[in-house]
Each structure stands twice: as structure tokens, then as C-alpha cells.
Amino acid sequence: MKHSIFFPRRFGALVLALACTGGVGAAQAQEGYPSHPITIVVGYSAGGANDILARILASKMSDILKQSVIVENKPGISSIVGATYVARAKPDGYTLLMGASGPISFNPALYKSLPYSPDKDLAPISQVGIFPLVLLTQAANKQTATLEGLKAYSKAHPDKSNYSASSASFQLMTELFKKQTGTQFVHIPYKGSMNSINAVGTGDATMTLVDIGPATVGVKGGRVRALAVTSARRAPYLPDVPTMKELGIDMDVQLWSGLFAPAGTPPAVIQKLARTVHDAIQAPDVRKRIAALSITPTSDTPAEFAALIAKEIPMWKRVAREAGVKPN
Incomplete structure (x- = not known):
């Protein structure tokens, strides 16, 4: 004799709700972002332009996000140490990189291999400053x-x-x-x-x-x-x-500094950070402090920033190759 098992409708609804808990939790986590301090890693020693720029931005981001934003220096080997640290960090928006042209656009042309991939392991958020x-x-x-x-x-x-x-x-x-x-x-x-x-x-x-x-x-x-x-x-x-x-010289190139997150960071978090950078850069006191470094304050979208990097990496590889600069 076969027995059939009957599940009340309310139990079926509960099973469905439990199955969706992960997605709902992730969405709520993004909506509540940030819920604890954010760290911006700088791949250079304290006191340099990139470090000062990160601290100016961090202070204003703290005001906007109502959450502490801490700057941590991890200098070493053309900023490879700092970039690698962030590339391997948990992609949740709480560990970011103040990256410069060097570790993102130039290092691929200067090193045979890197412990991180600038265009695959790091997600561009926004430029912060540019300087010729x-x-x-x-x-x-x-x-x-x-x-x-x-x-x-x-x-x-x-x-x-x-x-x-x-x-x-x-x-x-x-x-x-x-x-x-x-x-x-x-x-x-x-x-x-x-x-x-x-x-x-x-x-x-x-x-x-x-x-x-x-x-x-x-x-x-x-x-x-x-x-x-x-x-x-x-x-x-x-x-x-x-x-x-x-x-009469066809040369329009500038160095830049910008904010990055580990690849895989939720798009909603990336977009929130990009809006935060934009709002921070528009603040008169921030613009004044960045300009004092002889850096032009700027911001762009994650897509625009990614397009710039996609253009620069092969360009500098070609320049290095044609100049006979051998990768380390």
C-alpha cells in the first residue's frame, strides 16, 4: 500500500522562502552597504601624492557614507604589493585600492609576469585625479x-x-x-x-x-x-x-590615480562607490585640496574608467617593445 505525503500550502511557501534566503540576504547586504569600516590600500609609502590623495578622498567618503574609511599603506615593488593584496581580498566593497597608472597600465609592459591581472582581478570604480x-x-x-x-x-x-x-x-x-x-x-x-x-x-x-x-x-x-x-x-x-x-606633437597622455575594488564585487556596490567618489570630488574643499597637489580632480563612470585602461595597457606594451625596454 502506497502512502502519499501531504504538505500544507504554508509549508511549501516556507520552503520557497528558505530557498531564496541567500539572494535576499545578499540584496539586503548591498542595500545596507557599508555596515562597517572601509579600507583604502595605497601601494606607496605615506606622504606621497597618491597617499595624500587617498586620505583626502577617504575623509570625504566617510562624511558621505556615514562610515569610517581608513587608508592603509602597503608599499613595495612598483605598487605590486598593494595591488596584489586588494586583488586577492574578499570582493565585498570593504577593501579598495587607490591605484595609479603605474601598477595598472605600466606594470604589464614592464614585468614578464605579475601576481595580479590589472584588467581581470581589479574592478575600476572611478578616476580621482589626473595630471600631465x-x-x-x-x-x-x-x-x-x-x-x-x-x-x-x-x-x-x-x-x-x-x-x-x-x-x-x-x-x-x-x-x-x-x-x-x-x-x-x-x-x-x-x-x-x-x-x-x-x-x-x-x-x-x-x-x-x-x-x-x-x-x-x-x-x-x-x-x-x-x-x-x-x-x-x-x-x-x-x-x-x-x-x-x-x-605639432601627437602626444595626449596623462598619469592618473583612481579607485578599484576586487573583481567580483557586486555591481550595486561598485555603482554606490562610484557615486560616492563623484560626490566627493565635486565638493569645493576636496577640489581645492587636490588642486594644491597640482593634480586635476576628476571622476568618471566604472565603464569609462575600464575603457581607458583597456586602451592604455596595449599602448604602453607597444611603446616598451618598440623602445627595447625589456620586462623584468
Whole structure:
């Protein structure tokens, strides 16, 4: 004799509800985000521009989200340590990366292998600041007082033409400049931007492409001359200096810093963070503090940021390959 088991309707509804608990819980978790402190990891030492930028943003994000946002420094190996830490973190929106062009767009061109994939392991949220580089030559050298003069000097004195660069990012930017101008300059490595600028001021280096913050100090000191900036528009901090494009050089590139989450972070969390960054960047006090770093405050959508990175990674790989820069 067969027996049939009867389940009341209300029991069936309960089973259905229990089956959906996971999805409802996830949705509620996203709606309640953030429920505890967020950490922004910086892959550089404290006190640098990227670190200061992260702390400015974190302070305003705390105000907007009504939750603590902490900055934690994890410096080492071209920001590889910090980027890897975030790439391997739980994708819940509570561990973020203040990433710069270096670890995202340049490292793939400079390292044979990385413990993280910039375009697969990290989810772009928004840019935070952008800054062009400025081309400097020695103020006392009249032969290199103009871009055309610098190009002519390089062709006339290939054995004396060189450039100082304190990072791989600046090196690759200069290699792109060489390609676009048909010039030849030998790379001389230096420890920092000010060291690179001082080398040009003393005549130990013919030129350098550096970030605008320290460059303005050198220009005001009268030892170096600013010839051009690499952005599409003139930099507000050096309004009298023309762009490369104004001088006939097809070079529109800038360095940037932006916020990332581990890949797999819920889209709703990514979008909330992107809106938060946008609102933070629009605040007058934030814009003023970022501008004081000679960085232009900016924000964009996750899709726009991802498109920029997708364009830059193969471009810098090509520049490195054509310049003969061997990956480490």
C-alpha cells in the first residue's frame, strides 16, 4: 500500500522562502552597504601624492557614507604589493585600492609576469585625479630653449643627448615622446622627480618629463625651463606652457590615480562607490585640496574608467617593445 505525503500550502511557501534566503540576504547586504569600516590600500609609502590623495578622498567618503574609511599603506615593488593584496581580498566593497597608472597600465609592459591581472582581478570604480607631465630643459642652455631647438640639438649631438627619469612611468612617457618626435635621448635613472629636475638644472641631463608639482618648483627657481605639457589642454598650474599638440606633437597622455575594488564585487556596490567618489570630488574643499597637489580632480563612470585602461595597457606594451625596454 502506497502512502502519499501531504504538505500544507504554508509549508511549501516556507520552503520557497528558505530557498531564496541567500539572494535576499545578499540584496539586503548591498542595500545596507557599508555596515562597517572601509579600507583604502595605497601601494606607496605615506606622504606621497597618491597617499595624500587617498586620505583626502577617504575623509570625504566617510562624511558621505556615514562610515569610517581608513587608508592603509602597503608599499613595495612598483605598487605590486598593494595591488596584489586588494586583488586577492574578499570582493565585498570593504577593501579598495587607490591605484595609479603605474601598477595598472605600466606594470604589464614592464614585468614578464605579475601576481595580479590589472584588467581581470581589479574592478575600476572611478578616476580621482589626473595630471600631465611637463617637458623641462636647462634654462641656461639656449640651444634647447624651444621644442624645435631640443629636437635639433638631439639630432646634432646624439652622443650628448640624454634624459633623466625617476620611474618606469616617466621612462615610457619619454620613450613615446622620442618616437613621436624622431629624437634620440639616452635614459639616465634617478631616485625621484626632484633629482631628475636637478640633473637638468645642472646640465647633467638634457631633458626630463616629470609631474607638474615638483616641476613648478624648479621652474620658479629659474634653473629649468618648461617647454610643453603632455595633456590635451594646458595645465591650470602652468597656464603659459603650451601642450605638445599645440607644438605639432601627437602626444595626449596623462598619469592618473583612481579607485578599484576586487573583481567580483557586486555591481550595486561598485555603482554606490562610484557615486560616492563623484560626490566627493565635486565638493569645493576636496577640489581645492587636490588642486594644491597640482593634480586635476576628476571622476568618471566604472565603464569609462575600464575603457581607458583597456586602451592604455596595449599602448604602453607597444611603446616598451618598440623602445627595447625589456620586462623584468
